[in-house]
Amino acid sequence: MTQHMDYMQKEKKATLILDDGTVFRGISFGADKNIAGEVVFNTAMTGYPESLTDPSYAGQLMVLTYPLAGNYGVPPRIFNEEGIATFMESEKIHAEAIIVSDYSHEYSHWNAVESLGDWLKDEGVPGIYGIDTRALTKKLREHGVMMGRIIIGDDDKENVSGFGQYGNVNYVDNVSCKEVITYAGGKKRVVLVDCGVKHNIIRSLLKRNVTVIRVPWDYDFNQLEYDGLFLSNGPGDPDTCDAAVQNIRKALQGDKPICGICMGNQLLAKAGGASIYKLKYGHRSHNQPVRMVGTEKCFVTSQNHGYAVDNDTLGTEWEPLFINMNDGTNEGIRHKTKPFFSAQFHPEACSGPTDTEFIFDDFVALL
Numbered sequence: 001m002t003q004h005m006d007y008m009q010k011e012k013k014a015t016l017i018l019d020d021g022t023v024f025r026g027i028s029f030g031a032d033k034n035i036a037g038e039v040v041f042n043t044a045m046t047g048y049p050e051s052l053t054d055p056s057y058a059g060q061l062m063v064l065t066y067p068l069a070g071n072y073g074v075p076p077r078i079f080n081e082e083g084i085a086t087f088m089e090s091e092k093i094h095a096e097a098i099i100v101s102d103y104s105h106e107y108s109h110w111n112a113v114e115s116l117g118d119w120l121k122d123e124g125v126p127g128i129y130g131i132d133t134r135a136l137t138k139k140l141r142e143h144g145v146m147m148g149r150i151i152i153g154d155d156d157k158e159n160v161s162g163f164g165q166y167g168n169v170n171y172v173d174n175v176s177c178k179e180v181i182t183y184a185g186g187k188k189r190v191v192l193v194d195c196g197v198k199h200n201i202i203r204s205l206l207k208r209n210v211t212v213i214r215v216p217w218d219y220d221f222n223q224l225e226y227d228g229l230f231l232s233n234g235p236g237d238p239d240t241c242d243a244a245v246q247n248i249r250k251a252l253q254g255d256k257p258i259c260g261i262c263m264g265n266q267l268l269a270k271a272g273g274a275s276i277y278k279l280k281y282g283h284r285s286h287n288q289p290v291r292m293v294g295t296e297k298c299f300v301t302s303q304n305h306g307y308a309v310d311n312d313t314l315g316t317e318w319e320p321l322f323i324n325m326n327d328g329t330n331e332g333i334r335h336k337t338k339p340f341f342s343a344q345f346h347p348e349a350c351s352g353p354t355d356t357e358f359i360f361d362d363f364v365a366l367l
């Protein structure tokens with residue numbers, strides 16, 4: 001019997017119920033667990049190992065619009081002696097579940113060691129296939145993201161009132177490191193505020209020969225000796241991260257370089273006095289076009305965010321650095337006189353285009 005036939009014999013029903021009552025029926029290929037979360041769609045064609053382990057997906061049920069997942073398997077879950085993942089973006093899967101149209105239990109890739117379904121089961125994360133992800137995505141685009149619930153097995157008549165909350169949960173506190181971790185590199189010392197950092201941000205800094213001092217999201221780093229401050233990506237609503245905003249605000253009094261990515265862009269903007277709002281359905285893909293303000297330079301970027309900085313609230317000391325060419329929303333900010341800047345997209349982009357990796361070079365050059 002082939003690997004696939006064996007798998008098919010064990011298939012189990014799974015149901016996705018949206019907050020508005022819409023029901024999608026499919027088949028389970030992950031863990032046997034019912035779960036609720038914010039249903040978001042990602043239009044990238046590859047990268048499910050990286051996306052699932054991106055801590056910014058905590059609290060979310062990830063819909064892939066690309067119609068097939070699993071066919072290239074999953075790389076080994078290995079880490080270097082400092083605990084940095086070799087092929088993934090963190091220690092474990094952070095998305096609450098994955099929702100796909102078609103799933104291939106059979107896989108083929110030079111670096112694959114297990115199937116997507118086996119990985120999900122091992123980490124206790126549900127997966128559903130057989131869902132009309134095109135219809136589901138159209139619904140989310142028209143209505144905006146909404147809460148959803150996955151029920152595994154025949155139990156889909158279950159009372160669906162419990163969809164949970166997304167906006168007011170402090171997911172950053174769940175995924176941030178709990179103590180200071182130092183990665184020895186060069187002479188220059190960068191404090192990295194860990195709001196749920198993707199490991200490729202750490203790899204990208206270390207590659208540029210700096211020492212990285214990774215601190216918990218609410219740690220007052222102002223007491224440390226350092227040359228530059230880096231603000232990581234992270235899950236959830238930036239309005240739940242006030243302790244980080246207060247610490248960054250203190251750092252804004254000084255002149256040490258500051259760079260932020262994604263949640264880091266939002267927290268830097270908040271520390272500078274700007275406000276954040278929620279986008280209708282966010283940007284989650286590998287092909288978001290952004291323009292550098294004041295230039296004709298455009299970049300294709302990898303993104304995963306649901307909130308955005310309100311350009312109109314930036315105040316007189318700040319200006320937009322990048323603008324999204326699809327919808328005109330903010331994609332980064334810079335201070336007009338001090339070395340503070342940030343990007344809403346992912347310059348470390350793993351997986352995704354590497355057009356904007358220069359942001360790390362620019363930051364390290366300022367140290």
Ligand SMILES: NC(=O)CC[C@H](N)C(=O)O
Nearest residue numbers: 233234236262263306307
């Ligand atoms: N990747 C991120 O850092 C996301 C930031 C924030 N959680 C948002 O959704 O906008």
